[in-house]
Amino acid sequence: MATSVELSTEEGGTYSGPLLDVRNLHVEFRTREGVARAVNGVEYSVDAGETLAVLGESGSGKSVTAQAIMGILDSPPGFVTQGKIIFQGRDLLTLGGEERRKVRGARMAMIFQDALSSLNPVLNVGEQLGEMFTVHRGMSRKEARARAVELMERVRIPAAKERIRSYPHQFSGGMRQRVMIAMAMALEPELIIADEPTTALDVTVQAQVMDLLAELQREYNMGLILITHDLGVVADVADKIAVMYAGRIVETSPVHDIYRAPAHPYTKGLLDSIPRLDQKGQELYAIKGLPPNLLHIPSGCAFHPRCPRARDVCRTDDPPLYRVSQHRASACHFWKETLGDDSVPSDDT
Amino acid sequence: MTTASRPTTPEPSDGRPADREPILQVRDLVKHFPLTQGIVFKRQVGAVQAVDGVSFDLFPGETLGIVGESGCGKSTVAKLLMNLEEPTSGEILYRGEDITKLSGRALKAVRRNIQMVFQDPYTSLNPRMTVGDIIGEPYEIHPEVAPKGDRRKRVQELLDVVGLNPEYINRYPHQFSGGQRQRIGIARGLALRPEVIVADEPVSALDVSVQAQVVNLMERLQDEFNLSYMFIAHDLSIVRHISDRVGVMYLGKIVEVGADAEIYEHPTHPYTQALLSAVPVPDPEARQYRERIILSGDVPSPANPPSGCRFRTRCWKARERCVVEEPLLAVPEAFRGTGGPAAHDSACHFAEEKPVVPRER
Amino acid sequence: MPENNPLDPEQGPIAPGGGYGAGMDLAASDADTLERAPGHGQEPGGPAGKPRSLWSDAWRDLRRNPVFIISVLIILFLVFISLWPGTIATQDPLQANLQKSQAGSEPGHPFGFDSQGRDVYTRVVYGARASVTVGVCATAGVVLLGSVLGGLAGFFGGWWDAILSRISDVFFGIPVVLGGLVFLSVVTNSTVWPVVGFMVLLGWPQIARIARGSVITARQNDYVQAGRALGAGNSRLLLRHIAPNAVAPVIVVGTIALGTYIALEATLSYLGVGLKPPTVSWGIDISDASNQIRNAPHMLLWPAGALSLTVLAFIMLGDAVRDALDPKLR
Ligand SMILES: Nc1ncnc2c1ncn2[C@@H]1O[C@H](COP(=O)(O)OP(=O)(O)OP(=O)(O)O)[C@@H](O)[C@H]1O
Ligand SMILES: Nc1ncnc2c1ncn2[C@@H]1O[C@H](COP(=O)(O)OP(=O)(O)O)[C@@H](O)[C@H]1O
Ligand code: SF4
Ligand code: SF4
Ligand SMILES: [Mg+2]
Numbered sequence A: 001m002a003t004s005v006e007l008s009t010e011e012g013g014t015y016s017g018p019l020l021d022v023r024n025l026h027v028e029f030r031t032r033e034g035v036a037r038a039v040n041g042v043e044y045s046v047d048a049g050e051t052l053a054v055l056g057e058s059g060s061g062k063s064v065t066a067q068a069i070m071g072i073l074d075s076p077p078g079f080v081t082q083g084k085i086i087f088q089g090r091d092l093l094t095l096g097g098e099e100r101r102k103v104r105g106a107r108m109a110m111i112f113q114d115a116l117s118s119l120n121p122v123l124n125v126g127e128q129l130g131e132m133f134t135v136h137r138g139m140s141r142k143e144a145r146a147r148a149v150e151l152m153e154r155v156r157i158p159a160a161k162e163r164i165r166s167y168p169h170q171f172s173g174g175m176r177q178r179v180m181i182a183m184a185m186a187l188e189p190e191l192i193i194a195d196e197p198t199t200a201l202d203v204t205v206q207a208q209v210m211d212l213l214a215e216l217q218r219e220y221n222m223g224l225i226l227i228t229h230d231l232g233v234v235a236d237v238a239d240k241i242a243v244m245y246a247g248r249i250v251e252t253s254p255v256h257d258i259y260r261a262p263a264h265p266y267t268k269g270l271l272d273s274i275p276r277l278d279q280k281g282q283e284l285y286a287i288k289g290l291p292p293n294l295l296h297i298p299s300g301c302a303f304h305p306r307c308p309r310a311r312d313v314c315r316t317d318d319p320p321l322y323r324v325s326q327h328r329a330s331a332c333h334f335w336k337e338t339l340g341d342d343s344v345p346s347d348d349t
Numbered sequence B: 001m002t003t004a005s006r007p008t009t010p011e012p013s014d015g016r017p018a019d020r021e022p023i024l025q026v027r028d029l030v031k032h033f034p035l036t037q038g039i040v041f042k043r044q045v046g047a048v049q050a051v052d053g054v055s056f057d058l059f060p061g062e063t064l065g066i067v068g069e070s071g072c073g074k075s076t077v078a079k080l081l082m083n084l085e086e087p088t089s090g091e092i093l094y095r096g097e098d099i100t101k102l103s104g105r106a107l108k109a110v111r112r113n114i115q116m117v118f119q120d121p122y123t124s125l126n127p128r129m130t131v132g133d134i135i136g137e138p139y140e141i142h143p144e145v146a147p148k149g150d151r152r153k154r155v156q157e158l159l160d161v162v163g164l165n166p167e168y169i170n171r172y173p174h175q176f177s178g179g180q181r182q183r184i185g186i187a188r189g190l191a192l193r194p195e196v197i198v199a200d201e202p203v204s205a206l207d208v209s210v211q212a213q214v215v216n217l218m219e220r221l222q223d224e225f226n227l228s229y230m231f232i233a234h235d236l237s238i239v240r241h242i243s244d245r246v247g248v249m250y251l252g253k254i255v256e257v258g259a260d261a262e263i264y265e266h267p268t269h270p271y272t273q274a275l276l277s278a279v280p281v282p283d284p285e286a287r288q289y290r291e292r293i294i295l296s297g298d299v300p301s302p303a304n305p306p307s308g309c310r311f312r313t314r315c316w317k318a319r320e321r322c323v324v325e326e327p328l329l330a331v332p333e334a335f336r337g338t339g340g341p342a343a344h345d346s347a348c349h350f351a352e353e354k355p356v357v358p359r360e361r
Numbered sequence C: 001m002p003e004n005n006p007l008d009p010e011q012g013p014i015a016p017g018g019g020y021g022a023g024m025d026l027a028a029s030d031a032d033t034l035e036r037a038p039g040h041g042q043e044p045g046g047p048a049g050k051p052r053s054l055w056s057d058a059w060r061d062l063r064r065n066p067v068f069i070i071s072v073l074i075i076l077f078l079v080f081i082s083l084w085p086g087t088i089a090t091q092d093p094l095q096a097n098l099q100k101s102q103a104g105s106e107p108g109h110p111f112g113f114d115s116q117g118r119d120v121y122t123r124v125v126y127g128a129r130a131s132v133t134v135g136v137c138a139t140a141g142v143v144l145l146g147s148v149l150g151g152l153a154g155f156f157g158g159w160w161d162a163i164l165s166r167i168s169d170v171f172f173g174i175p176v177v178l179g180g181l182v183f184l185s186v187v188t189n190s191t192v193w194p195v196v197g198f199m200v201l202l203g204w205p206q207i208a209r210i211a212r213g214s215v216i217t218a219r220q221n222d223y224v225q226a227g228r229a230l231g232a233g234n235s236r237l238l239l240r241h242i243a244p245n246a247v248a249p250v251i252v253v254g255t256i257a258l259g260t261y262i263a264l265e266a267t268l269s270y271l272g273v274g275l276k277p278p279t280v281s282w283g284i285d286i287s288d289a290s291n292q293i294r295n296a297p298h299m300l301l302w303p304a305g306a307l308s309l310t311v312l313a314f315i316m317l318g319d320a321v322r323d324a325l326d327p328k329l330r
């Protein structure tokens, strides 16, 4: 378990804040149809050795936030319009292109959902892994190759020496994801962002890959941001959770508390709608309606058209992130009720 | 294979008479895709054994869940049932008639009764057809089902039934979200009033919250129209939720099959146990109480499956016997005659009970 | 028709049997979401009155598209002058007056004269017939033959595909100009048809490849399997599901090829194997004029301008049709 997070406000001096601190981040996409506000004031932080899970439906802005942190946002059409991304005490958004590039890969790395399309199909995995060392560390090709074999062994690819000459398509999905992990680990970064690393994999392989990631994280004391929509995966590995909806964090919490008693109706809806392995219910709880269109985010609380607790105030007032306890926050006007009981209050409209 | 063709008895506990006639009987179904080399002069160099001796029964009004890892042959079974692929051998009996031998008019008639819902809501609807045309197409192909003047009304009724606004008939698929598209796919599947619906991962591409909506809809429709479902998925929790019986597939074979409680609470096949224990449970407290079996390695290639028991390369219990002798799908000797929940079909020489799903406190 | 607004959540469907809260709520909020979603500019009150199809929607779209209207007007005009050139050009395109060789424009002769003192305006008008016939017929032939053969090869695969692919490779290998010299020099017929036939013969493999590729892509989609699962026959699958989804690249390449064929006719004529005088064509005039570009640029300008306008009109038409057949762009 990692140390708790202090939301430090001071910069400069000896830095004692979290490894990564994202503050009030806004990203928009300027498209033909209009401005899609994909990220609207995201706040989260990660410490060394800590796993933050970012949860949310597709389109909630999880990946875009990650891309903004990595500095690989598709721009145009995407633009960071506001906010700070403080990594090891420096605001990455103020850095120039060259400096930013140095951070990427060496200090923070990313693992993508679709390993096949993020690996180069015409280079063998040895070359791709070795490239990390020749380019960033100026090693000779031979040295780089030796390091590549070492890495492949570390991510438990059997017969690494022979398989180093294989091409990505010759690996299975799980193996490819391991190669991706090896590439991310190559330069021993302080932070790894894994964007749905196991969504494309089968449960058995998913378990292997998550295990590997957790083990490597422990070994190197890295910060890990795990993006996923699977509440199950999160429960097994995360230290804390940030739930996103329509480009905002609606709830942050240590992992244990959120499952016991969610403080936001959306989180509660998500938890209730997953079928359980150990019981056979009658009807699944379903959050009504659809995720919002980012071109027209509802007024007030963005969740109000789908929220069973919504009242008049929700339609007009955007709830701030209320502090629920020392380490918990919820962007719901009625977090106390949500936390408190399971009955839905009668609508007073 | 003697026992494999023995019909499995359905679980009578959930109120259905056990003696009811199965609507669909699958016997020793085999599908091998030839691996060829050369373009004009093709040489067969091997075969992908996608489905290799699968047998099961489907009863009226029940849901049979099929689970298994990617590539184990689930979709191929579905396509064989739909007659979209020709089996290498084996029989599929619909009400006693072997549909694999049918063609032309007779096949078309059977097709009315077995329909399919596809996995990917984005590619299973023709982007250049209106929703009205998509759901109305079954009536164009089978004009005897609905007279021409009646069709529009039927289409609108179907939209209504799946919870979409009937006024949407002139919209195109891209104007709908994934969950709504899946509803359109279900409406198309229902149009001919089939008795059986084969659903190949119908909710895998959907978000958790929307997934629940679609599963609820499918359950409601089952009651309303007395449908039999064959529900394929790789998400074991969803399968448990919707299924009456569950079959577990590995490398083209069913390795364990039984009523849902038998499979989930009393699994006897090591693969089922590993699969169940690997399911992430949305409860961090359960971390301490769970024993997780992490399988090593990947699924072997179906073009070159292991001898004996196909699971032996990843099985922690594998012994000499597993290499040489193929275990048959039958009630394991240890449990035979006990009548307990562990006495269900399991293809393992060393089957033993091992509860792996943690109980909720 | 506000009282029949399909987007009105109040009028959401009532789930049969009642009590299916999720279904009902979803239907209601679907309406909001779709209402807010961009890009469906179809009449919001569009009552479900009449079911529409891709083709009727496409036609409605085209009728309102100025690009389509302009291109159709240009093409109709070209067809008109090809059929009845005499209505807008009263002189004889073959009448030569060497004294006026390469002279500029003058009253009654707005485009000036060519090297042999023939009226350029009259020749541009009369040239339309041969050029438009070659361009349109060659394109139509190539597109029809190519997409049928390529489409069938892509759909059925196997032997049929292997044989067809080899045959098209052979035709691909023939250099066009050389092939023209060999093939057309033995033909004595001076009409446009041997030229058109030659172009179709050498041109179809290009379209066949494109059609084959896009049919293979379309065929792999689940909706084709879905159609098959419903019991649809091959012809329905091809016509209803595959063709509309595979036609776009063929339209694009086809309309661009049209210009190439008109230009190719010029090249062949220049080499003496294409159309032969007294046939009048833009191609012949362009190749004549290209030697004189310094002395008399007007000789090149007018037939080349007519050619460009024709090509542009067809490309615009192709674009408009392609867009109209894509519901996502509506
Ligand atoms: N047309 C084909 N030609 C050759 N091999 C095929 C063909 N279709 C399927 N296969 C192979 O058959 C095996 C079973 O495939 P199938 O699609 O049934 O798997 P599945 O269980 O549905 O997997 P998933 O969960 O990924 O959908 C795989 O190894 C696959 O590569
Ligand atoms: N390159 C892009 N151009 C326009 N919109 C984009 C682009 N990338 C992402 N978006 C939009 O941003 C929103 C958030 O996307 P994303 O962060 O990928 O969601 P998720 O939470 O599923 O990872 C989505 O509505 C998506 O359509
Ligand atoms: S603020 Fe209101 S609408 Fe938003 S989640 Fe809380 S109760 Fe629901
Ligand atoms: S037969 Fe042997 S290898 Fe196969 S599952 Fe049983 S113990 Fe494992
Ligand atoms: Mg994403």
Ligand SMILES: [Mg+2]
Pocket: B074, B075, B076, B200
């Ligand atoms: Mg499949």
